[in-house]
Every structure is written in structure tokens, then in C-alpha cells.
């Protein structure tokens with residue numbers, strides 16, 4: 460197998476976080492994971508929940524882009540409403556970590572099998588801005604790492 464270096468890097472990073480993030484969160488107290496820095500700001504639980512919602516929505520995209528007509532039109536999702544309606548704040552951190560881990564293992568599996576020609580498939584991310592599936596996959600990792608590094612760890 461030839462393999463795409465960028466996608467291999469995304470997979471390596473996701474696999475790294477799949478080991479590291481649960482370890483780091485296990486060391487945090489209940490207060491640390493539940494406390495909101497400000498009343499209207501997400502707690503660590505809610506940020507990790509937001510990453511679950513991102514994984515749910517992006518897993519669907521990574522699959523559908525491969526068989527739907529091009530350019531695939533991305534459906535936006537209301538991030539605040541998802542975190543609110545999933546009620547992550549009243550869910551155990553163990554359950555959220557398990558969901559996040561399971562979803563990202565699926566994502567690693569799915570992206571590992573995307574043929575290189577499909578990585579160039581186009582999707583419309585709004586305002587008629589076209590990006591490739593490969594770009595979307597890299598953006599998924601960047602978004603995740605931003606939240607992990609700035610708000611969770």
C-alpha cells in the first residue's frame with residue numbers, strides 16, 4: 460500500500476490522543492472536569508462532549524462524501540444546541556471518554572481505507588467554498604487538537 464503521508468499523520472495523531480487523553484483525564488478531579496470557567500462557558504466535560512459531536516458529524520461526512528454526488532454539501536450543526544441537548548454536563552466523564560474513544564477509533568478505521576483518488580473529492584463547506592475530503596480530515600484533527608490543548612489539558 461502506498462498511503463498518503465498527510466492522512467497517515469492524522470491517523471498517528473488520533474492514535475496518540477486515543478492513548479494520552481483518557482490517561483490525562485483520569486488524573487483530573489470531579490471538580491476539574493465539571494466546573495465551568497464562566498457560567499456561559501463549557502466545562503471540560505462539555506468540551507469533550509463537543510468533540511464527540513464533532514466526531515459524530517464528521518464520521519458521517521467522511522463516509523457520505525465517498526459515495527454522494529460531488530460536490531457534497533456539508534450540513535452545518537448547531538454546536539451549542541448539540542452540547543446542551545446531549546446534556547454532557549450531567550453525564551459521567553467515563554461515559555463521555557468512552558464515546559469519544561469509540562467514535563475516534565471508527566474515524567481512524569474509516570480514513571485508513573479511503574482510496575487516494577477519493578481524498579481529492581470536493582465538498583461545499585458554505586458560501587460556495589470548495590475543499591477536498593483530505594482538507595476536511597486534516598481540519599477535523601486541527602479542531603480537536605485546538606480544544607484539547609487550549610481547554611482540556
Ligand code: NI
Pocket residue numbers: 509602606
Ligand atoms: Ni469547536
